[in-house]
Amino acid sequence: MNWRLPDMDRKTLPKLPAWWWWLAIPSACVALAAIALFFTWPVQRGFTNLRFWFWLLLLPVLVSTAVMAFVLSAALQASRQTDWRHLFIDRKYAHWQHWGRRSLRLVAFHCLTPESDVASRTLGLEGMPPQAPSKSEDIMLTVPVLIGESPLKSVIIQTLTPMHSALRALPAVEIWLYGNVDEKQTVPAIEHYWNQQLNKRINPENIHLQDKVPDATLLHTWCDEDISIPRLVIALHLLDGKSQASASSSALLFQRSSGPVIKAPPFRPVYLFRPLVTQSHDLDADFPRFLATGQTGAKRLSHLWDAGLHSRERGALLALLDEHDVMLPAQGRHDLSLLLGPASPASFWLALCLAAQGCDLGQRGQLVAVQSEESISLVQLSTQPAAPVNMPVDTISRYPLAYLAGIVAVMLALILLPADRDTQMGMLPWLGGGLVVVAALMSFSVPLALRLWRKRLDVEWHLLEQQRHD
Missing domain, CATH: 1.10.287 (Helix Hairpins)
Structure with a gap:
């Protein structure tokens, strides 16, 4: 788009x-x-x-x-x-x-971090705000792993157990899986959960392994696709020799916004709107257009989740929010680097989970911002769908009848021209036939003129669009 x-x-x-x-x-x-x-x-x-x-x-x-x-x-x-x-x-x-x-419906979501209940504590609903660890922390394993089982068994179980009822009710699920660990460990852990916890067998073709962590362009593409089978995104970041960020595991279950809602208690359906993916130097030009689409009312946005913006881009985004009357409260700005330590490649999906939990807890609209290299992605989430767009009705395609009235006046003058009765009667068929021919030509020429006029405007539109990009 x-x-x-x-x-x-x-x-x-x-x-x-x-x-x-x-x-x-x-x-x-x-x-x-x-x-x-x-x-x-x-x-x-x-x-x-x-x-x-x-x-x-x-x-x-x-x-x-x-x-x-x-x-x-x-x-x-x-x-x-x-x-x-x-x-x-x-x-x-x-x-x-x-x-x-356009949007996706996020029907179930859960994230696993070393700090429990990060979302509710960050939003100030309970307890003290989480503290950024001085060093990377690992996720506590609560389920013992037997010999021969995947070491990710406990992490997958803790991540997907809150979504158990939603996954159990679905006949099929497509999984987009990313992890900074060997796929020989992740895939068996997913299959073990499906066999032991859901009593189902998952089709290996429905597991899409991702070499690089998916970003907002994946959601941008999904907004245009007719998703017949719900899609589950699992993003893992576990500690390894290169890790500076704490471990995390995020799971988000998407379906198309139209169609029946999957009943997944205790989750409330959250609408995730089409993300904006732009270059950092184009943020000033694209952000006003992003707000102009009316995904979520400016007064409904109450929380900003910063998943790794650089200081320069963070300041520019906050300035743009103030400039366009999006008044975020001071306690509505959440920097994940201060809450959970340095950002990881999977921080985007972790921020989406936290923002979805914020919507689920009644905290109105949420905005997630993430930066990767030179691009910035912005995603809005809300429990309310966007208002329908009223298409302007075409009420001006009727051709003015003044031309026809003028032709009738001329023919009437010719008919009433003083002459013999026989001459008038002889002219009448010719004048009537001429009027029919003119009416027929107008009936063909008017739609053609409308089509040519629309094509001309369309060409002008595309030329302006191209000039804007150039």
């Missing part, structure tokens, strides 16, 4: 001719007819002759009506093109906003 929406100028509507113009044209036509009759009308015929009044009044009025109808149609066409331009811009913006509000 392109978060940089091009700005198209909204042109002002052209004005119709002044009111006096509509009186001046018929008066001028009658005056010209009177001058012509003054020099050409035979006096001996008298002024009670119907032909005299036809040439003096009826024919000038019909001619002036045709002229005014053509002018009015041109003015209405210009106004209609401007309205069409505005409608095109509004519909493009509505489609963009609808695209930006």
